[in-house]
Amino acid sequence: MTEQGDRWTAEQVLALAPDDASRKAGGRLGGAGPWSQTGGSASGSVWGWCKGSGSTPYRTVVDLTGPAYKCSCPSRKFPCKHALGLLLLWAAEGLGEPAEAPDWASQWLAERAAKAARPSAGAAKPVDEEAARRRAERRAARVGAGVTELEQRLADLLRGGLAGQEQTGYAGWEETAARMVDAQAPGLAARVRELGTIPSCGPGWPARMLEEAALLHLLDRAWLGVSALPEPLAATVRSRVGIPGASGEGEAVRDHWLVLSQYDSVSADGRLTTRRIWLRGLGSGRPALVLDFGPPGRPPGLALPVGLVLEAEARFRPGSAGLRADLGERFAAATPCARAPAGVSTEAALEAYGAALSEDPWLDSWPVVLGPVVPVPGELGWQLADAEGTSALPVALTGARSRSGLWQLAALSGGGPVTVFGECGHRGFTPLTAWQPETAEPVALV
Helix, strand or coil: CCCHHHCCCHHHHHCCCCCHHHHHHHHHCCCCCCEEEEEEECCCEEEEEECCCCCCCEEEEEECCCCEEEECCCCCCCCCHHHHHHHHHHHHHCCCCCCCCCHHHHHHHHHHHHHHHCCCHHHHCCCCHHHHHHHHHHHHHHHHHHHHHHHHHHHHHHHHCCCCHHHHCCHHHHHHHHHHHHCCCHHHHHHHHHHHHHHHCCCCHHHHHHHHHHHHHHHHHHHHCHHHCCHHHHHHHHHHHCCCCCCCCCCEEEEEEEEEEEEEEECCCCCCEEEEEEEEECCCCCEEEEEEEECCCCCCCCCCCCCEEEEEEEEECCCHHHCEEEEEEECCCCEECCCCCCCECHHHHHHHHHHHHHHCCCCCEEEEEEEEEEEEEECCEEEEEECCCCCEEEECCCCHHHHHHHHHHHHHHCCCCEEEEEEEECCEEEEEEEECCCCCCCEECC
8 A cells, every 4th residue: 555645635536426416425525434455565556355235345546556346336436425525534534554455345446456467469450551541531532522612601701791790509519519520520510510509609709709610710721731730730631520540559658647626517418527637747847737538417438636756658649739648657646746846937837838839839728836825806817927027927707617716826825935737728727726935735726
């Protein structure tokens, strides 16, 4: 089991909960009362029996290197309330000296280890390069036809003017998005749907709609000339259109990755939940964005509590300014970070976003750790000002949750400097996580 000083906090454990109900139920099982046969291993696993309503206790085991969970209860939630309760007990009191896992736990742990060591089935299959080339050509032709149709739709929009879009409604844009799906360009479909929702977004929508239409037009023109673009930019265009790179492409980076933020967003039609997890390599200093998705009614499966450090390999996908990554093999149990990340000035944050835009013109924001900065109110809204008072960034508010996080940040600061991680973009800076001076414990703002 990880050492006593490396135990997680209760907040980090509860961040794994799939919903509020599981969070509350797990909290009620976080004491020693219902537990027996508890223990933990030096390799990073914990286990125990939890007394339930029946005569047979539930057997629960957690692999902290994932984290991953196994419980004999009938719940379909991951983690279930018993796994959360076990982790809360471990976080609060520890589970004694490291020991060998019992047979019922070691069997599952061994199966996980064997599965991780096994090469993927897809890697052994021979690739018919000629067939793959023909499929890529057919898809490119379909995307090209969809792009041409979309360009005509944008031209009609500008010819008719934006003023009537509030009365026209969303249905026409949904039809256009469906046409992009038929053209195998899901990235374009998502941008079209977003464009169609802008007229209902309140004051200032015409300017926003014109901006988004211009970016969509730029992406269309880039696709039509993608063969003449430098490969890094061409890869970005393909990813923005919605054409993924081949499996195994991209640079693999092994590092100790600090979890800076984790938050969910739901698509406009409610059909998809997207979880965004921001990481930062402590050795490389490289940011990484890991995405996971959940169908209606179910949260995404991957959960990484803010403030933990995991030693793992991240494989970066081509394009998208080198941000998007997939987590591969993990080499040790995740442990809390011993210090807050180092921050930069607001001016340096803007320079970093500007440099990223040269690689990906459709990039909404860039991950930045600011610090030390002070949240201050102004006539046009809140700002994050450098502690020296030389420059500041406006705070971007995107909803009720952002406003709640802003007040939490202001209370945390108390008028003094703090370190803040967030997304720096053309609309301002969205705070996601904060640290007070001289403390390593993060405070999630979303």
